[in-house]
Amino acid sequence: MGFTRTEAIVLKTKNLREADKLITLFTREHGKMQAVAKGLRKVKTRYGASLEMFTHNQVMLFNKTDRDLAKVTGCQVLHPFYSLRESFFKYSMASYLLELVDQLSEYNQANEDIFNLLGKCFSLMETGELKTRDNYLLLWDWFAVQVLDMSGYRLALQDCVFCHSQAGHPDEAVYLSLLNGGLVCPDCLSRSGEVDKMMGPDFRSLIRLQNCDLSGITGLDIIPDSRVAIKKYLEKYFNYLLGYPLNCQDFFMTGKAAA
Numbered sequence: 001m002g003f004t005r006t007e008a009i010v011l012k013t014k015n016l017r018e019a020d021k022l023i024t025l026f027t028r029e030h031g032k033m034q035a036v037a038k039g040l041r042k043v044k045t046r047y048g049a050s051l052e053m054f055t056h057n058q059v060m061l062f063n064k065t066d067r068d069l070a071k072v073t074g075c076q077v078l079h080p081f082y083s084l085r086e087s088f089f090k091y092s093m094a095s096y097l098l099e100l101v102d103q104l105s106e107y108n109q110a111n112e113d114i115f116n117l118l119g120k121c122f123s124l125m126e127t128g129e130l131k132t133r134d135n136y137l138l139l140w141d142w143f144a145v146q147v148l149d150m151s152g153y154r155l156a157l158q159d160c161v162f163c164h165s166q167a168g169h170p171d172e173a174v175y176l177s178l179l180n181g182g183l184v185c186p187d188c189l190s191r192s193g194e195v196d197k198m199m200g201p202d203f204r205s206l207i208r209l210q211n212c213d214l215s216g217i218t219g220l221d222i223i224p225d226s227r228v229a230i231k232k233y234l235e236k237y238f239n240y241l242l243g244y245p246l247n248c249q250d251f252f253m254t255g256k257a258a259a
């Protein structure tokens, strides 16, 4: 790599010996990366708040060879996203968006769509346009569906993953297969192994969530029962993909952050 300059959002930080910090970044050009910031805790003014969680920075990194951990050699804040630290609720929510990105991303796999998605969601959270707690939680559901999509785990909901026939009447329950990544029609159930049943209206709402863009989420008008059913299914899908529960799982279900 040598010297590189890239935009980066800080996913997490960890104190190392002396005053160094290990910073996990999500960069525009290289995806998830780790780098050491030397003396960061000793000389606070050196980078200011630039390498705190959530911040969007222009960073300069250096490593001698690709096998070495990069060092941060310079940093400039582009968006501090200060307001995400102002309430415990917003802080939790923003942390959990980062957790999803962190858990679903491999190191050094560029994914500019995810980089842009994070920036847009943080910006929206900062404007206060979402107003209600419920809208923030809806953003969370939407983000989870979008980040799955952008990470290559999009749920196939339009037609049966085996025979490509369309789902039946909107009120009819459908079957979803985690293993096969989406909808299984009644005729193909014997081929799919374990499936989950989802009620028709919940399924339609999940499709709307998947197809909606960021500006449209507050107009989605998904009924509470469907919200719960969708959250439960997404929770199960994340568990299946990762092999362990997310830290944010309780928040995901209840909107209450773990203390």
Ligand SMILES: [Zn+2]
Residues within 6 Å of the ligand: 160, 161, 162, 163, 164, 165, 184, 185, 186, 187, 188
């Ligand atoms: Zn089928």
